[in-house]
Amino acid sequence: MTRFATSESMSMSQLELPEVNVATLSNRDRIINDLKAICPGEAVISHDSEMRAFESDGLTAYRQMPLVVVLPETVDQVSQVLKYCHENEVRVVPRGAGTSLSGGALPLQDGVLLGLGKFNKILEVDYDNRCVVAEPGVTNLGISNAVEERGFYYAPDPSSQIACSIGGNIAENSGGVHCLKYGLTTNNVLGLEVVLITGEVVQIGGKHMESEGYDLLGLMTGSEGLLGVVTKVTVRILRKPETARALLIGFPSSEDAGQCVADVISEGIIAAGMEMMDKYAIHAAEDFVQAGYPLDVDALLIVELDGPEVEVDYLIERVSSIAKTNKAVSVAASNNEEERLNFWAGRKAAFPAIGRISPDYYCMDGTIPRHKLPVVLKRMAQMSADYGLRVANVFHAGDGNMHPLILYDANVPGELEKTEEFGGEILKLCVEVGGVLTGEHGVGVEKRDLMPVMFSKTDLEHQQRVKCAFDAKGLLNPGKVFPELYNCAEMGRMHISGGKLPFPDIPRF
């Protein structure tokens, strides 16, 4: 089948992807055959009906059929595929489980979609060094499951943990509800094996702490598939705390809830998790799962404390009393595991609960300094009225990461575009108050065009040159993260001005 240069994108929104390389499209049959020679059997998928499953990731508003899908089984195949694409200037989009909420794995019409799903084995569990070595396609929860028998777990727990892959977690630097105490992905990775676009295989770090030289572990984590393809991951595992208890606290306003969070932290208490929900989210969740949430409050806070029993019991008391001094109208503490899980049930079901009452919803992911929450909520409510779109809020209160859910109906003409504009305004507001565009979902294609809101041209150029250091031809996941494609050679040039010391002011010795 021949494919044409015209876009087959089904996106309802105006998303600009890099200009299609016509030569690649016209060579499609040859490329498919060459890839089949590298990855024999069923590993190369080129029929539309079979490729359909890959046309979108978790950000389903955008869809695009890839040039071809390749599902390699060995590191050597990954290396050869990348080397081939590098030599033939074919673009590559890496994909893990495809749960990205920012379009990080959105295919390109002229790009090979490189799926790592077959890399699904745990390679080693090393309790002596408290780490697990896994292939990138293993799910986040799969790692915890592999070490559960000895009472260990892997700390970062994005809400998609049952499905999302550890390789994807590396690409996005995924978080979860326990980040303040246990960190994000980047704080829990010890080693990586990465294949560069040239096909070279690099080992970074290992089972030891602190990788040598420049911190490429830190750089790779959160690089959204633009710098290399991860083929092996070493993560640290932790022993599960002895006990965990939660508090469910209702407040008359989000200001009071926010002040309670600030006071808890000021007292030196680092909770395992602190989650806030606004009235809209509380009602939707309660209607859905009947968790017993109070319905007469404006903000609900779940505070989880973990550790030895004596510590947890003591902290439950301290946090309860802090809550009461902050006008809490209801304070309930879990007394057993069942009650604790029930407190969480509503929060964990918040997204599907919203999905139940609205045809579509759009999940945002900004982070703000915690104390800015009331002002952000207030302005968001105003925007909600202006746009005529409802918004529900769940908030990782411990670390300032907020997830406003904008409710819309994609079947209403223009409503998706309006929703995206509203979402963009929310993220700009996050930056305005000292926060950032994305806390844990990644920039992807979704927030790409907002990058200049947070970064100057010079800031972005320093990042883009890092991309050039890894992928000078710009073949790995182009069109993601950065608002414009760029020419590495041009950007590398330096314009040195002046020459003589024109500043008598600098003290010299």
Add this chain to the structure above:
Amino acid sequence: MTEIFKPANEQQVVEAVQWALANETAMELVGSRSRQRIGNAMETGCGLDLSDLTGITLYEPEELVLAAGAGCMLADIEKELADKGQAFAFEPPDFSHLLGSKTSGTLGGMVACSFAGPRRVQAGGVRDHVLGVRAISGRGEVFKTGGRVVKNVTGYDLPKILTGSWGTLAAMTQITFKVLPKPETEATLAIIGLENDQAMKAMSAGLGAPVDVSAAAHIPKARTLLRLEGIAPSVAARIESLKTLLSPFGELDVLGRDTSREVWSKIRDVRLLGDEQDNAIWRISVPPSEGAKVLAEIEKSIEVNAFFDWGGGLIWLEVLNQTRACAAEIRGTITATGGHATLIRATEKSQAGSAVFQPQSSVLTMLAGRLKNSFDPKGILNPGRMQSTGE
């Protein structure tokens, strides 16, 4: 004597770097010079002293965030934090005993050199606490990266690349940190007289137990130490659990808060060895379970004093009568286990031309070279400081 620029603000840093660029003059970046002895020797035409970039620009204890000039003295900042019951959780060490420096250095130096103390095993390293940076790259341009919030995946995590880059990529002017509450109290369980390999096992058992061990060190032929921190009733309960767990290993002793603090500050600052200034000092990072084996291998041919931190994953090594062959032997041993060795202190004679940092694979060397080139194409910032990363 070479000229040293001492800018009073960010704009003057820009001007100084631009001047260096235009004159193709390499610069040595310095703060308070407390760690100046570490790193490969360089040939530079001028100095860039960043110690006047001081001042806390943001400190919100309830938000666990602090931003300050790179030239701030660490000791001053630690005092500010302590006033609010907070600290840098990675326990920044003070190497003045080892290096003969007068202070524990500046924030910029702390980040550029990236050394974490005993709590590394629990709280992470320097890299895990740097949230944002403002810097001037070797292109003479100001850029910012990261932010002031913990959860941030907006763009590449360049604060991590700058942390531990030894001033070879950019001159940092302002750094934003995640800070944490200081533990209310602490206690340490000591096991007496374990052989090194048994000590590794005991530390591994402790670190793998649900008692939240915040540091684990072993001093050969003396004691194996495991620290617990937190609120008093919790520490007391966990010490009991840990005693039960580790009693099969040998005789136990509990160190109360004050003794515990004193012992761990000695371990953190490496005051347990290195008195003899002519002896070389190495800092070796290996998988924790390999610590004893690595030391045993080194001891076969080299006369050393040593102790272990990070549950066995960090070996501090003092080499008596070091020769070039010693360095090769140490590095060769580590190549087999994974990890790296850094020569923290040496005389010209004992260094004998050995690289300070562990040589890396050819691909990593190539990547490091390209990264360096992307930030500093003319090679004017600390050129050669980290030779092993391919400059």
